[in-house]
Amino acid sequence: MDSLVLPWVNAETISLFLAEVAQRHVKEFIVMVMDQAGWHLAGELAVPFNIRLIYLPPYSPELNPTEHLWQAIRLDCFANHVFADLDAVEGELTAGLVALESDADRSQAMTGFNWITSISLKEIY
Numbered sequence: 001m002d003s004l005v006l007p008w009v010n011a012e013t014i015s016l017f018l019a020e021v022a023q024r025h026v027k028e029f030i031v032m033v034m035d036q037a038g039w040h041l042a043g044e045l046a047v048p049f050n051i052r053l054i055y056l057p058p059y060s061p062e063l064n065p066t067e068h069l070w071q072a073i074r075l076d077c078f079a080n081h082v083f084a085d086l087d088a089v090e091g092e093l094t095a096g097l098v099a100l101e102s103d104a105d106r107s108q109a110m111t112g113f114n115w116i117t118s119i120s121l122k123e124i125y
Contacts, residue, residue, distance in 0.1 A: 001069070001097075001100055001101045001104075001107045002017075002020065002021045002024055002025075002101070003097045003101065004016070004017050004020055005090060005093060005094055005097070009037070009039050010039045010042070011039050011042035011043075011044045011045045012044075013039075014039050014040060014042075014045060015044075015045055015046040015047075018032075018045075018046065018047055018048055018051055019046065019048060021048075021051065022048035022049075022050050022051055025050070026050065028050065029050050029051075029052070030050060030051045030052070031051075031052050031054060032051055032052070032053050032054070033054050033055075033056060033064070033065055033066075033116060034053055034054070034055055034056065035055070035056050035060075035061070035064050035066075036055050036056065036058055040053070040055070041055070063113075063115075065110070065111035065112075065113065065116065066111075068110040068111055069100060069107065069110060069111065072096075072100065072106075072110060073093065073096045073097070073100070076096055076099070077092045077093065077095065077096035078092065
């Protein structure tokens with residue numbers, strides 16, 4: 001699991017995220033599942049050579065593995081909390097992301113849907 005906490009989302013920041021993921025996994029080929037948010041489909045999106053994007057059908061959040069991670073973050077880090085300021089919110093978000101990244105088994109259990117883990121490279125190309 002890789003994540004970046006950025007101040008906004010647009011084609012530029014998603015391109016920055018994709019470049020970071022590609023750099024962290026330079027010897028791997030990455031199949032990344034995304035929804036069809038405008039910034040994921042933007043023409044100026046820079047997709048590194050070792051990443052292939054697969055887009056989910058519209059209006060299907062239940063299929064999006066990231067939604068399950070966000071649900072865990074909301075429950076683990078934000079439920080019934082009052083924060084003093086935005087820096088405290090960002091600190092809690094970062095801690096939650098690090099905790100998920102450090103627990104590969106938990107992240108896999110939430111995101112490793114059969115339709116993702118059983119896909120073959122022939123289906124991607």
